[in-house]
Amino acid sequence: MSTTLSIKRWNPLMGEWVIIAPATSGRPWSGTLISSTQEELPVYDPCCYLCPGITRAEGKVNPRYSGIHVFDNDFPSLSMDYTAAGQDVPARGICRVICFSPHHNTTLSRMKEEEVHSVILAFRDQYRELSAIPGIEHVMPFENRGKVIGVSNPHPHGQIYSTDFIPSIPLTRYNNARKHLEENGSCLFCSILEKELKSGIRMIAENDHCAAFVPPFARFAYEVQIYPRRHAPSMTDLSGEELFSLAKIYREILVRYDNLFEMPFPNVTIFQNCPSPPGIDPRPYHFHIEFLPPLRSPDKLKYLAGFESGGGNIVNPALPEESAEALRMTSTVHYTE
16 A cells, blocks of 8 residues: 555646545445456347347347447437426437447457457547537547446447537536637647656556556546547547557557456446537547546445535545556456457
8 A cells, every 4th residue: 555645636627636545545444345256148148138139128129230239229318309398408419329249248358459449430430420410519428337337238338428518527628628728829638648648657558649547636546548649629530540549549458457456347438529519619629538447446446425525526545656557567468368
């Protein structure tokens, strides 16, 4: 355990302090422990509503797809058709599901680079299509992975939420980046990346077009962000070569996560593209992928309790430099191979 005393670091993207308190990781623990026991899954599950050829709960039938399959969520949180009575405002948007593979028992970390590249391209295409729809102001592709964060279906899949408003975190980041551009004439994200590349102490992986690091203001013990080296507001601004490099480093980080504790690593992965309302200036924003894993150790979750839930500032139980070293020391060959 690190002997570092509690410190606070400024998160310029969110305009808030993050408390780094490694000493808290040594507290006695009598709460819930997470099991790393791995469930053996079949290649095809006739009870899974995401497998090829299955009739879903609403009666629609999945095609016998062999690659990627995208469809509108049968039970969406948002819909362009929703209405509301009285003073209520309808929650309008489009929710989609993207199946990464027809194989029920695989994960992105165990798929080949070219398969992961296909997933990246599918997310890009969905962003392009959905952000062009009138009334849509933000498109967020993401993957929730692991039972401990509430995932009910282990079939490899992600989701896409397209909303008629800009969610608070992307909006805050955009506004802070716009302010930085106005005051300094440069991209806030590019400035963060330049400092991380120069320092190197929190870097995990890099290639010709992308870099992955634990941010100095990480809110989660093993939080990682991937930035394209070249300034690009959204995925659609990246070249074919850059997208392939992104897929390679994306897969590498997922493999490193699994290898860290030799278990399928629970995670929330978010593709942060520039908001897309009419007339917005895309220059301040910089596309990035962020991983927000809930584990603080192999058997313990990070919970947001009183101070964090009520106050809004996060207490990270791990020093980002030590988390980066742990991930950097893991193998890039999946532990099951």
